[in-house]
Amino acid sequence: MYQILRQIVRTGIKTEAPPAPDQDLRVAAQRLERAMLETLGRALVIRQIDAGSCNGCELEINALSNPYYNLEALGIKFAASPKHADLLLVTGPVAKNMEVAVKRAYECTPAPKLVVAVGDCGANGGVFGESYASCGRVANVIPVDVAVPGCPPTPLALMTGILTAISSR
Amino acid sequence: MRLLGQDLEFERLPGAQPVHRAACDDAGLLAFAAAAKESGGRLVALWGSDERDRGTGFALHVAFALAEGLALVTLALPAGHPEYPDLAPLFPAANRLQRAAFDLLGIVARGADRRPWLRHANWPADFHPLRRDCDASRQFPPQNEDYPFVRVEGEGVHEIAVGPIHAGVIEPGHFRFSVVGEKVLRLEERLGWTHKGVEKRFEQFRLADGHRLAGRICGDSTVAYAWAYCLAAESLSGCQVPQRALWLRALLLERERIANHLGDLGAIGNDAALSFGLSQFMRLKEDWLRLSAELFGHRLTMDAIVPGGVAVELADPGGQRIREQCDAIERETHRLKNIYDEHAGLQDRFLTTGRLDPALASEYSVSGIAGRASSQSWDLRTQNPIAPYDELDTQIASHRSGDVAARVLVRFDEVFESLRLIRRIVDRLPRGGLTAPLPAAREGSLGVGWIEGWRGDVLVALSAGAEGGIRRCHAHDPSWHVWPALEHAIMGNIVPDFPLINKSFNLAYSGVDS
Numbered sequence: 001m002y003q004i005l006r007q008i009v010r011t012g013i014k015t016e017a018p019p020a021p022d023q024d025l026r027v028a029a030q031r032l033e034r035a036m037l038e039t040l041g042r043a044l045v046i047r048q049i050d051a052g053s054c055n056g057c058e059l060e061i062n063a064l065s066n067p068y069y070n071l072e073a074l075g076i077k078f079a080a081s082p083k084h085a086d087l088l089l090v091t092g093p094v095a096k097n098m099e100v101a102v103k104r105a106y107e108c109t110p111a112p113k114l115v116v117a118v119g120d121c122g123a124n125g126g127v128f129g130e131s132y133a134s135c136g137r138v139a140n141v142i143p144v145d146v147a148v149p150g151c152p153p154t155p156l157a158l159m160t161g162i163l164t165a166i167s168s169r
Numbered sequence: 170m171r172l173l174g175q176d177l178e179f180e181r182l183p184g185a186q187p188v189h190r191a192a193c194d195d196a197g198l199l200a201f202a203a204a205a206k207e208s209g210g211r212l213v214a215l216w217g218s219d220e221r222d223r224g225t226g227f228a229l230h231v232a233f234a235l236a237e238g239l240a241l242v243t244l245a246l247p248a249g250h251p252e253y254p255d256l257a258p259l260f261p262a263a264n265r266l267q268r269a270a271f272d273l274l275g276i277v278a279r280g281a282d283r284r285p286w287l288r289h290a291n292w293p294a295d296f297h298p299l300r301r302d303c304d305a306s307r308q309f310p311p312q313n314e315d316y317p318f319v320r321v322e323g324e325g326v327h328e329i330a331v332g333p334i335h336a337g338v339i340e341p342g343h344f345r346f347s348v349v350g351e352k353v354l355r356l357e358e359r360l361g362w363t364h365k366g367v368e369k370r371f372e373q374f375r376l377a378d379g380h381r382l383a384g385r386i387c388g389d390s391t392v393a394y395a396w397a398y399c400l401a402a403e404s405l406s407g408c409q410v411p412q413r414a415l416w417l418r419a420l421l422l423e424r425e426r427i428a429n430h431l432g433d434l435g436a437i438g439n440d441a442a443l444s445f446g447l448s449q450f451m452r453l454k455e456d457w458l459r460l461s462a463e464l465f466g467h468r469l470t471m472d473a474i475v476p477g478g479v480a481v482e483l484a485d486p487g488g489q490r491i492r493e494q495c496d497a498i499e500r501e502t503h504r505l506k507n508i509y510d511e512h513a514g515l516q517d518r519f520l521t522t523g524r525l526d527p528a529l530a531s532e533y534s535v536s537g538i539a540g541r542a543s544s545q546s547w548d549l550r551t552q553n554p555i556a557p558y559d560e561l562d563t564q565i566a567s568h569r570s571g572d573v574a575a576r577v578l579v580r581f582d583e584v585f586e587s588l589r590l591i592r593r594i595v596d597r598l599p600r601g602g603l604t605a606p607l608p609a610a611r612e613g614s615l616g617v618g619w620i621e622g623w624r625g626d627v628l629v630a631l632s633a634g635a636e637g638g639i640r641r642c643h644a645h646d647p648s649w650h651v652w653p654a655l656e657h658a659i660m661g662n663i664v665p666d667f668p669l670i671n672k673s674f675n676l677a678y679s680g681v682d683s
Binding site: 099 | 339364387448
């Protein structure tokens with residue numbers, strides 16, 4: 001225990017300031033009222049869905065929980081069920097084999113059902129495009145509020161996208 | 170030349186690696202597979218191709234790892250009746266490879282398990298996208314599939330169904346547990362959810378830019394896949410890659426290995442309830458990725474390896490920065506390893522949990538970190554070293570207990586060894602150019618690339634198309650062999666230990682579904 005405490009003290013606080021929202025990432029206009037945004041801004045629950053990604057985006061989404069980005073300190077956390085989520089963070093292209101599962105998860109999510117599409121694939125189909133096996137971008141399958149391009153997007157870009165989804169204009 | 174005393178005439182493919190190729194018939198394939206197994210070799214990959222436009226029907230390709238290198242045997246299959254002998258009785262890992270080959274190409278393993286694998290009822294059973302006359306842009310309405318899982322029956326037995334969407338930031342898959350109380354009697358996996366039609370998609374890429382798609386088959390192994398692809402393209406076109414580029418490729422590959430191992434060491438600690446480990450290792454990993462972004466322009470170094478060389482350079486003071494970071498990461502990882510080693514609660518969760526028996530690992534041709542934790546001493550960097558590994562004298566990690574603890578130890582060993590390799594690469598980096606032009610390739614020529622990624626050996630087999638195009642590209646992930654072995658490693662463990670066991674393997678989903 002002593003070694004663990006010593007290491008924690010030695011490490012210190014690594015958390016950095018979060019980025020500002022970027023309205024250019026919006027796919028659809030803000031649907032939520034200011035009062036709701038103020039609540040979500042302090043307590044947002046995200047359900048992440050890998051709809052067919054290469055796992056690159058997942059690596060960077062996982063990095064959001066590291067001490068540098070420390071997403072949870074902003075009141076944002078990941079939940080295990082779409083039923084507990086305010087926002088779906090969806091990577092892809094949406095694989096044809098995942099189409100039904102993604103639609104079901106969206107149906108299970110309570111309002112306001114914010115959706116952030118992640119990565120070049122989630123935003124526009126990326127290198128995989130559309131085919132017998134790929135539905136392409138996330139917006140081809142469920143409505144999208146914000147899209148964060150990048151292959152994969154950096155953790156800062158991901159944070160910007162998430163914060164944009166709950167920002168007022 | 171002959172291999173394993175078998176009656177097949179092998180020819181060595183051009184390129185840096187020992188890849189030997191022979192044609193065979195049904196009996197020759199079975200005899201060679203049996204001899205490969207007998208000699209301690211393993212099945213690496215199995216795939217098919219459509220050669221009807223050349224008048225030779227379909228073809229089945231099977232790659233084996235032997236002491237002599239890679240043996241690739243090709244069996245011609247008649248166009249109207251494309252069947253071949255089932256290899257699963259000899260190499261059980263062939264089961265899913267054969268099912269995937271049927272889904273994609275409609276070639277049949279005689280008498281074998283015929284359940285679909287990559288196809289989930291979302292396109293018709295007679296739609297085989299890799300057939301050259303198939304219009305793969307067609308889309309069909311999604312269907313609910315009734316997949317015939319093997320049922321376990323008896324008093325008190327019930328099923329737990331998990332996925333495809335998992336309860337974390339993880340790739341999708343479906344796990345069907347049959348349990349009594351909290352004890353797991355049986356696990357059956359159903360994968361294929363992230364199938365994106367990559368092998369068909371390759372036909373729309375050029376030889377010179379296919380590395381971009383290859384580097385996105387499995388995002389955590391982008392360097393390994395891109396290198397394997399480029400090696401295949403360079404072998405079939407006779408490209409001589411500059412020495413400096415080869416050394417920089419190894420630098421990137423070892424950096425990828427360390428990044429993933431650091432992340433896994435943290436996540437495994439977290440799954441055994443030590444969140445301190447996750448925070449600490451994720452901090453180290455973030456430092457590591459930030460230096461990659463600074464020096465090479467991308468945190469995961471995607472698209473850094475290109476056909477003919479590399480698209481990155483290491484200029485002063487980059488080498489010094491890398492050396493300093495290696496020292497810092499080594500110091501911190503030693504400290505954290507001591508904490509892991511001495512943490513009784515953690516070791517209690519690690520030891521004897523999720524044991525993959527060495528005999529079973531051998532049966533399933535398990536390689537990579539999972540294999541090296543179960544006495545399977547396969548590592549291309551020591552067994553078939555290409556430049557610069559032929560000058561680096563890589564030490565192979567090897568443990569015997571096959572449990573979570575052994576897979577943790579393999580990762581610690583490999584972090585320290587890769588740090589040593591990186592310092593050596595930086596110190597001895599030869600001068601010279603970064604790329605060589607890719608010569609025009611003869612249509613139909615075949616190239617193979619085989620690279621020891623952080624998870625295990627990645628294989629890419631590439632066939633050149635007309636005018637710089639791609640005729641066929643098959644990429645194989647080492648997880649194909651470990652997934653079925655995991656079904657055994659979980660037996661008799663308790664359900665709450667599954668996340669820990671699964672994380673200790675950390676297998677690819679997209680890599681096998683692609």
